[in-house]
Amino acid sequence: MTSRRYAIIGTGAVGGYYGTCLQRGGAEVHFLLHSDYDHVAQYGLVVESVAGDFALPQVQAHRSTATMPTVDVVIAALKTTHNGLLPELLSPILGPETAILTLQNGFGIEDELAAWMGADRAIFGGLCIICANKVGPGTVRHIDYGNLLLGQYRRDRQPAGISPQLEAIGQDFRAGQVAVELVSDLRLARWRKLVWNIPFNGLSVVMNATTTEMMADPNIRQLAEQLMVEVLEAAQRDGELISPGQGRHLPKEIVAHMLAHTEQMAPYRTSMKIDFDEGRPLEVEAIYGNPIRAAQAAEAAVPKIEMLYHQLKAIDRRQSKSLS
């Protein structure tokens, strides 16, 4: 079986890491770059990894999608705050069979993609369980984890199962030494990832703290736990909309499990904290606004998530004003 041709839209920490893995596994990968273009075109990409550093001295770097060929899979790895650019960015590289895989944070991204992609386009979502930051031009520091959950999106929000196309994409990542788990219910996996992202991304900005500092404070730890429980409840009710009496069940134990994991992690600045520290827009709608609206549609009460949303919107607004 030959591997597919990929385009990485947004070569930051996530796009750089997983794109490098795909190429290392033998796939043809085209990287879209902006400020790093010159550096990457000349020197390639480097991943400084806990699992051993690796480098790709030569990659197919592009300043624009106009110079890319049509690809089999487009990987969206830019910040969700820039998703308005996607229709224009993707038009040169979409063939009739091209699939979209979003590796972006948050919730409801696939719904937004589906809204302008037409009914027949295959859309996949990937959840990157990874601590990684871009630390310089073409250079990603991979701190911890790295596994990838892949699932297929269905417009009716039912579990999509595992298609041969999903299997094939998973195989390309595995060839690049990524631990891949295929999931039949992408929306459930998205909720599951929010169990971590909702408390720690937002609180790291509002409380100005690393994961280690948050876990060391008994009140922040308790608050993180309460936020996690709200996510579980929202997921459950969201699932009951499509399968009454059943829900999208996430076992209560994952709360204690994730807290324990976070406690053992090296001190970590979350992606939202890094965005904040670097003066970039925060992904408030993807990580908070969309899940809150889904919770409201399912009549789940998420008051603490709402409060965090309001605080983050105010912080994001203040920052955008002070920078403008």
Next chain:
Amino acid sequence: MTSRRYAIIGTGAVGGYYGTCLQRGGAEVHFLLHSDYDHVAQYGLVVESVAGDFALPQVQAHRSTATMPTVDVVIAALKTTHNGLLPELLSPILGPETAILTLQNGFGIEDELAAWMGADRAIFGGLCIICANKVGPGTVRHIDYGNLLLGQYRRDRQPAGISPQLEAIGQDFRAGQVAVELVSDLRLARWRKLVWNIPFNGLSVVMNATTTEMMADPNIRQLAEQLMVEVLEAAQRDGELISPGQGRHLPKEIVAHMLAHTEQMAPYRTSMKIDFDEGRPLEVEAIYGNPIRAAQAAEAAVPKIEMLYHQLKAIDRRQSKSLS
């Protein structure tokens, strides 16, 4: 009718302002001072007021309650975080008939005083509707408002009505040109004041903002409103514990009313924000912990107040660590 003899325990913004008013009205007032003692003993007290500046060149200043006579009314006006000192501070000045009036912020302070004062001691509470800050030794800047709600505490939490003793104390303040309102249900008045204090004190610290900045942000404004509604609900349920089916009713309109007032106020740093900026302990238990416990006892859900409590506890803990 002769006026009573007062001791002001804690001559900060509140103690300084209202003590000065009492003396101006003809009462005998003894001021307990700490760092400002030398200055005040020599120059007296000054209030720079929106209603016209006034000064008392001579006051009865004390370094210790040991030099004070027994008084008719002790006014507790120190930060609630120092209330552990009160039993020792008050012992030299308490006669058998001495009453206590706490002008402190928050909730449940009278319960704490009652716990060590014995069953017969009259305890009053005063709610200071005032924007005032201490701006220098013996100098209070009075920015806005200034009225005082006075009520009597009852150990069974029933409304105490308006006793002759309460009337007499109110008269002493009125003589000093304070607009006094006597309230029959002190606990209801405390809840009412929390409707403002709970959103704006806490959010001013967590969001690092003045009242004007908070009101100008649509998300913070909405969050303030939601916090206010939680306080109304808690007050209602708290009242139902003592008068089932009735509750401690605060009309919904006060939310819009307080928001509009806050919008029109001069930009104001809340008392908690000033404490934070000056590295002092925050009154988190008085303003948040005690009301939350009362709400829980009454089975009222106050999730956003709880979240603010956790955030403030963490901020207070971090500050106390960085200063120690």
